[in-house]
Each structure stands twice: as C-alpha cells, then as structure tokens.
Amino acid sequence: xxxxxxxxxxxxxxxxxxxxxxxxxxxxxxxxxxxxxxxxxxxxxxxxxxxxxxxxxxxxxxxxxxxxxxxxxxxxxxxxxxxxxxxxxxxxxxxxxxxxxxxxxxxxxxxxxxxxxxxxxxxxxxxxxxxxxxxxxxxxxxxxxxxxxxxxxxxxxxxxxxxxxxxxxxxxxxxxxxxxxxxxxxxxxxxxxxxxxxxxxxxxxxxxxxxxxxxxxxxxxxxxxxxxxxxxxxxxxxxxxxxxxxxxxxxxxxxxxxxxxxxxxxxxxxxxxxxxxxxxxxxxxxxxxxxxxxxxxxxxxxxxxxxxxxxxxxxxxxxxxxxxxxxxxxxxxxxxxxxxxxxxxxxxxxxxxxxxxxxxxxxxxxxxxxxxxxxxxxxxxxxxxxxxxxxxxxxxxxxxxxxxxxxxxxxxxxxxxxxx
Numbered sequence: 001x002x003x004x005x006x007x008x009x010x011x012x013x014x015x016x017x018x019x020x021x022x023x024x025x026x027x028x029x030x031x032x033x034x035x036x037x038x039x040x041x042x043x044x045x046x047x048x049x050x051x052x053x054x055x056x057x058x059x060x061x062x063x064x065x066x067x068x069x070x071x072x073x074x075x076x077x078x079x080x081x082x083x084x085x086x087x088x089x090x091x092x093x094x095x096x097x098x099x100x101x102x103x104x105x106x107x108x109x110x111x112x113x114x115x116x117x118x119x120x121x122x123x124x125x126x127x128x129x130x131x132x133x134x135x136x137x138x139x140x141x142x143x144x145x146x147x148x149x150x151x152x153x154x155x156x157x158x159x160x161x162x163x164x165x166x167x168x169x170x171x172x173x174x175x176x177x178x179x180x181x182x183x184x185x186x187x188x189x190x191x192x193x194x195x196x197x198x199x200x201x202x203x204x205x206x207x208x209x210x211x212x213x214x215x216x217x218x219x220x221x222x223x224x225x226x227x228x229x230x231x232x233x234x235x236x237x238x239x240x241x242x243x244x245x246x247x248x249x250x251x252x253x254x255x256x257x258x259x260x261x262x263x264x265x266x267x268x269x270x271x272x273x274x275x276x277x278x279x280x281x282x283x284x285x286x287x288x289x290x291x292x293x294x295x296x297x298x299x300x301x302x303x304x305x306x307x308x309x310x311x312x313x314x315x316x317x318x319x320x321x322x323x324x325x326x327x328x329x330x331x332x333x334x335x336x337x338x339x340x341x342x343x344x345x346x347x348x349x350x351x352x353x354x355x356x357x358x359x360x361x362x363x364x365x366x367x368x369x370x371x372x373x374x375x376x377x378x379x380x381x382x383x384x385x386x387x388x389x390x391x392x393x394x395x396x397x398x399x400x401x402x403x404x405x406x407x408x409x410x411x412x413x414x415x416x417x418x419x420x
Contacts, residue, residue, distance in 0.1 A: 004052045005097045011045045014038050056114075096120060101371070102234055106224055109373035109384050149243045150300055150341055151250035151262075151394070154358035157365065158208075164366045165391060168208040206397065210366025211258055213249075214389035215241030221382045224373075238388040242369075248343050250361065250394045251300070252351070259394035262361060262413045263351040267398035269411040270350065272420040277348035279308040281320060283416055287355050288334060292402050292410035295359040299338045304347040306340060309333065350417045357412035360398060366391030 021027060021035045096119040098104045107114045158168060217237045246259075253261040262268060269290045273283045291297060301309070309321045321333055332338065336355070345351040369390045378385065401409035 004049060004056065007045055007049045007052065008097065008099065011042060011049070014042050014045070018042070101238075102224075105234060105371055105373050105386055108371065109221075109224060149247045150339060150343075151247060151358060151361060152243075152363060154296075154298070155250070155361040155363050155394070156359055157363045160365045160368060164368070165210055168364045168393075170206050170208075170362075206362075206395070206399070208362065208364035208393040208395060210364060210391035210393045212367075212389055212391045213242060213245050213258075214387055215245065216385055216387040217241070218378060218383050218385055221384055224384050224386075234386060238371075238386070242388065242390065244343070246392065246394075250363070251341075251343065251354075252345070253394075255395065259363075259392070260396070261394075262356055262396060263345070263354065263415055265396045265398075265413060266400050267360075267396045267411050268413045268415050269401050269409070270415055270417040272417050274419065276419050279305055279312070279347075279353055279416065281312050281314055283353070284312075284334060287353070287414045287416060290410055290414045291355055291357075292404075292412050293357055295357040295412070297336050297355060297357045297412070299333055299336055300341050300344060300354040300356065301338060302344040302347055302352040303340050303342060305352055308347075309338070348418070351415045353416040355414045360412040361394060361396050363392065363394040366393070 018035065018038050021031055024031070027035065096116040098107070098116060104120075107117050111117065215238050217234065219234065249259040249261060251261045252263050253259045254264050255261075271283065271287045271290055274280050310319075312320050314320050321338075344354065367390055369388055372387050372389075374385045374387070396413060398411070401411040403409050
C-alpha cells in the first residue's frame, strides 16, 4: 500500500507546480495540457490517500480488539525529534504529516490512536494538555494582519523561548516623575580642581508573566469528519476569538489574570476634552502636546469618532481630515495614521481616542497555541467542543510618564478623557 505521507508530499509538490499556471491567463495549448495532466494526477492522489487512510483506520480499529496488539508500522519516515534550540528560541514542533488544523482536530477527536497524534503527544505540552500545533501549521491560527489586530502587529513581541511560561524580567531606567529622562544621571559643569559630583543611576525591573487565554467553538461531528471543509471555519473562528481577546486586553486589560492594557497603565496621560461626548480640534492638539514621540505614533479611535473627524475644522475653518472622493479616506490625521477600532471605549469615555507609540508596548508570548477536542460536553447532540489556548502577557515598558528636561512629563500613551 502506498505510504500516506509520501502521497501527501507528492500531492503538495503538484499543487506548487499548478499554482503558477492557475494564476496565468491565458494559457497556451501546451500549458493547458500540462495543467489538465497535473490536475488528473492530483485527483488520483486524493483517491489513493483516501483509500490508504481508510485501511489505516480499519487497522487501528482492529488493533484495539487484539489482546496483544502489534505496534503499528509507521507511515513514511518517523517524525524527526524536536531540534535542540538555541538559548532564547522555542523548540521546533515538527509536523508528523498533518495537512491543516482541521485534520489535526479531526484525528484528536476521532482517531487518537493515529501515529501522528501520538508523535505530537510525545513532543509534550507541559501541564496544559492538548496537542501542540506544528510550526508549519501554527501560522494559520496566529497570523495577524494590522486590520485584524491593533497592538500585536505594531508592538514589540518577545518569543516564547526555552521556558515559555517563565517570567520575563527586564531592567530599565526610572525616567518617571522625580527622576529625569537620563534615569538619575546628573550632569554638572566642574571648574578646574573642583570635586566632581556623585550620581546615582536609577534602575527598576519590569516583569511580564504569561497568562492563559483560550477560545472554543462548537462544531457538529458531521462537519468535523469532513475536516477539509471544516478547516477554514475552525481556523478563522479560533483566530478571531484569540485575536479579539488579546486586543481588548492589550488596550484595556487591568493586569489581573490578563495583560495590562495601555488605557489602564500608569504611563497613560489623560487629556480632558472640551465638551462631553464630543471630539474637537483643540482636544487633538492638546493630546499631541502630551505625546512622547520617538517612534511611529498612531491614532486609535472608536468608529463613532470618525464622523467627528470628517467634520472637524481648525481655527481657520478648514477641514483637517478632508476626504478625496476618488481615493477614499486620507491615511493620516495631523501626520499620523488613524486606525478604526470597534473594541475601543464608547464615544465620550476615556480612550475613545488614543494616541500612542506602539513600540513602547511589549508582548511576551508563552506556551504556543495548543488544541484539544472534547465530545463529552455535548455528547447527546453529536457535537464536539474544539478549544485552542495559549499563554501571553503584555504591558507598557514604562511605569509612568517620562520627565523631560523642560520640567514637564510626556508619555507615548495619551488618552482623551471626559471633561474636567
């Protein structure tokens, strides 16, 4: 019987060869013939894989009835062991042959004896249980685009490392109120022969401790058995759920069992708006005046703020966010990108408009995304609960606004607050 893994590798190679032809238009006669031949080969491989997996499933079922079961013969080459990692890099989770997340979840639910499932279990997931998602599949769950999430694509992200759940402790200068931007360093002019003044460098420690975040969805057993069709749904829903939880925490989390968000950080500078439930030009100018900007800053606004911006005028009566009907909304406001965020606080409350430098926010990843499937909760309804979980922490680098040389404090996190 052809080996399943070899068949899948051959199928994958054919798909890669077909891709350039699929994107080309039009195809000449030779290219059309080549495409038709490779397509026929793909369909034949799919049928072979289906037959091989059926036989392997039957062999596994019969092995359960054998009082002295024979260890199943591995399909293809045995999965390579996790490669030793360099310090600070997470161990490699090799893929023992799964095509996608859908197939992995299907096997975890209906075929736990599958050698590929056992291979992942042997790699270990610590005390969390579940199956680690192989490195070449994991991006389909954790892939983040700027339009999907606000903070993760723009913040500083520290990878899990060898000990993913270990705390990350970083020393930093104390530049807050009572110190200085130089962290306690005092500079004086000294005349010849005079005694040099002593200085004391003020350091502090910042700590990030990964917290677990989990997402789960309910799928029918019928859909899960058709794992190729279920894959897109499972990936999209789990990714959306985890991203939403992360984004809310990175912006608004209180730091108790979850990340500390920018709006709850002591580093946030609050600017009182001139009028309740409104956003005016003066409000934005006052926010800009409080910003410590040594990186790319962005505006993060609630969608209900957008109409205010479109109608906003400067002191000379000019629209400051004027739209070009052909090109759409302009990308910047006072020279900075505007990001519409449905997870921002409501119009009129603290943080409906947030001006920040995302590079001052640090995200520490912990245990990588892991999946588990349970039929017990909804057994009578023929449904399976699919859960994905990981651990992560996040917080601003700073524990307060930065004291500058003009005697004033500034911050890379500035939020619009209610009227004074």
